[in-house]
Amino acid sequence: xxxxxxxxxxxxxxxxxxxEVVRERIGRLTRFHDRITSCAVLVEAPxxxxxxxxxxxxxxxxxxxxxxxxxGREHEEKxxxxxxxxxxxxxxxxxxxxxxxxxxxxxxxxxKFHPETLRGTIARLVPEEGYGFIAAQDGREFFxxxxxxxxxxxxxxxxxxxxxxxxxxxGAQGPHVSAxxxxx
Numbered sequence: 244x245x246x247x248x249x250x251x252x253x254x255x256x257x258x259x260x261x262x263e264v265v266r267e268r269i270g271r272l273t274r275f276h277d278r279i280t281s282c283a284v285l286v287e288a289p290x291x292x293x294x295x296x297x298x299x300x301x302x303x304x305x306x307x308x309x310x311x312x313x314x315g316r317e318h319e320e321k322x323x324x325x326x327x328x329x330x331x332x333x334x335x336x337x338x339x340x341x342x343x344x345x346x347x348x349x350x351x352x353x354x355k356f357h358p359e360t361l362r363g364t365i366a367r368l369v370p371e372e373g374y375g376f377i378a379a380q381d382g383r384e385f386f387x388x389x390x391x392x393x394x395x396x397x398x399x400x401x402x403x404x405x406x407x408x409x410x411x412x413x414g415a416q417g418p419h420v421s422a423x424x425x426x427x
Contacts, residue, residue: 248284250265255288272342275339279306282306285300299326299330300315302314303335314334314337360422361381361410362379362406363377365377365405365407366384373388374388383418386419386420387420391419397424401425409424
C-alpha cells in the first residue's frame, strides 16, 4: 500500500484490538492488489435500538488505479453484526471479492468469452440427415446440426432463405455454429 490507512471510530471508543484486526484485514487486501492508493475504514456503533443490541457497521473504502470500492453501506440491520468482528469480516470479504473481480477483469484472466452473434440465411437444408448450411452476410458458409437449433419447433420452421442468428465456432473440419435461432 502506498499510504497509511485511516481507521476511524464513530459512536464508540477507539479499540486497539479492533484496530489490530482491521489492519490485519487491510494487509490481506494488499495480497490481491499491490497498488492500493488509499484505504479508509469507519467502525460505527449506531445508537441503541430499544430491546436490540448494537448493530455495528463497518465501511471499507479502498481505492486502486481505475476503481474505488466502498462496502458496508447497506442499510439493513443484520443480527450477526451485533458482533463488531463479524461486521468487520463481512465488509472486508465484500471488498476482497470486488478487488479480485477488478484484478481478474483488468488482467483478462478467466474472463468468459462469448462468441459474436452473427446473422445469415439458410443456404441448404438436409432435414432427413439433420443438418444444413447457413450463408453468412459476409459471404462465408457455415455447417450446423439439428442439435444446434434452439428448439424442435424452430428446426421444423427452417427452410431455404429463412434469416437466422447464430454463434460461430472453430472446428476440426472447419467452422460450425451453435445457438441457431430464427430472426423474427
